[in-house]
Amino acid sequence: MARRPDIGYFEDDLDLLDASTWSNARLPVEQAEHINTLVYRSLTFSLLENEAIWTRDWIFIGTTDDIPDEGDLLPYTIGNHGIHVQRMADGTLEGRFNNAQHGGCRVVPQQCQSGSKTKCSFTSCGYSRDRDAISASDAETSTALMFQYVGLRPERLLRVSVAQAGKLIFVNLDGPDKDFANRAADLDAGMVSAVSRDRTSKAWLEFQCNWKSVGEAMFGAVATAGSGKPDVLSAMLQTSDGENGPVEVFATWLYPNLFLLRAAGAACTIGIQPTALGKAMCRIQYFADAADAGSASSLEALVRVIAQTRETAEQAQRNLVSQENRQLVEPGISPANGRVSPIEHWAQSVLIDRLMTMPRTIADDPLYQPLKHYLI
Template identity: 45%
Template sequence: MARRPDLGYFADGKNLLDPAIYAQATAPFGQATNLPVAAYRSLEFALLEDEAVWTRDWIAIGKSSDIPSSGDILPFTVGNHGIHVQRMADGSLEGRFNNAQHGGCRFVPVQCQGGTKTKCSFTSCGYSRDGDAIRATEGGHGVPAMHQYLGLRPERLLRVSVSELHGMILVNVDGPDKCLPPDAGVNGHIRSALSDKLDLTGKRWMEFDCNWKLLAQVLAATEEGVSATHHNAITTRRTLSSGEVLSALWLFPNVVIVSAGSAACLMVLQQTAIERTLCRVYIHGTSQSVRSDSKSAMLLAEVSAAAERAVSAQKALSQPNHPPADFDPLQRDTVAYWGQAMLVRRLMDLPSADHAAPMFQSTRHYAI
């Protein structure tokens, strides 16, 4: 499907780049409304997010421990762009767009045009589901599965920017020479949550039938107020029924860290459909500690319970007759309010230009 950003983004009869439709959503808290329902169920809005968020922000794709050895690669689809990060011989990381961006297809098949990542043998394709990290053979040499990512001359592939933040790998596909901006406040919160005393004790993939924004906001939700906000992050605290204090950090757009005592879960969110999100969970705790294991299990249970709330909210938003009669249009969740403000800011920051030239004109006006 050819995407023409210059033709605009429209859904439910609205121009999704019109500031007027977000004016109420960015009003002061207590007066602000929720985002338009198209933000959670529209293909056009998902394409707009690809343009405004996934191709311009720093996006977490995993942890450095995923690719410990020379030659290992970590694939990840950022929006609709298939990329990978490879561990080099000197220990550094190098990010590139995949060699087979569209697999073996000469055009995008119909089943790949609806915003859902499909199961395909070409996992390098920007429209297919990702596999896990691929380990190189002994000595750092590639394996056949890497060819669709690296091709024959990986040094000729278009580069993406890569940075590491407390063990996380982040990429920015908007150019090869970008630097991750420093944020001492965020660094401090991440450092305290993922303490050096905690080991990576497990990893699992969990998938939930809800939009990525809904999942992120419920994972970081709090009834006790926000601890702090930063340029691209918000931190919260809440007390569980057990009396345990749970801390959460949402690093916009796709990282959520929840921690309690001697355990923490780092979650990398990836939209696999408009109404489905893959959550790559990295479990941290104290090795060989029964108490740490029980707290890790408690955190995973909290993640699952929060995700169920997001799934229920998504079901309500997906109803054709939404909003129902008892729907409250006001945004009463402080974390969700912060998240939608982050999103709207990126939408409004998109570069735009008005073209006076008609869309169709004589062929003499075209340079062929």
């Protein structure tokens, strides 16, 4: 379909913005059915997510450890939009859309319209994979690289909202001065202080699954979870024994893309970034108290949780593909639809709520003018 929100979103003869499409998935947990699997495999649905989630929510993109010094720049692709956050001379953070949303291309190439982020030598567009933060102190490489993002006149670039909670950095593409109060209310003091420790390491791991499967896999074995806040899920996870016995890990999911794991003396942030319909980049940062003798065991426990989450999520993705392949071979069979767990019910309910509350009119903001941004 043309990437035009004004003509709607349709897949498999379903209107994806019609409440009746999702009615069975929104029933009480005892009666609800699993959400339609097209949410994990449809390019059209990923474009709808771009409209309803990635360009509307406060999105976690990293921590202040990524850009500690003046001029440092953190690139990040959100949905189909390339943005960056830069540390300014006064210590504040400024977010902008990249200089060239389509990179160096006059139009978006066909291979970049498949839903998969491509490896491109010109990394400033909304259809390519990100590089790591750029340090302004590296004069040999920073000038040429930063030009791809800030251009010659960064003050003329379209601004995005930036907010900071301790070390955590969030952005919102829905205008330059969005109110952070609701998202700030989702962050309790313990979550913010957990990452105030020294960063010990970081890693980027690409999971072979849809981004929504990561949270469902992480909390899948938990019998009960909750926080009293509609966009936050928290639970104590079961972990395998460490060298010094069991280690408790407290996990929090701030919808849509921040996972925070906490254990005694250590914590980690996981920022989820879709890189394809069936792939998700997990940007992980570990924090620990160097003086805490038990922090090493806690860090090991966090690594085990992430490894188990990856295994479970990727198996779920393989099961989904296998099920759909079987339906193609045997069209008469019905998709498996067992009981929905409370975790799955929460995740699909939050997702559907985003679709149903998405603005349906075309705003005057440049980002949402369809002729400029959807006819490609």
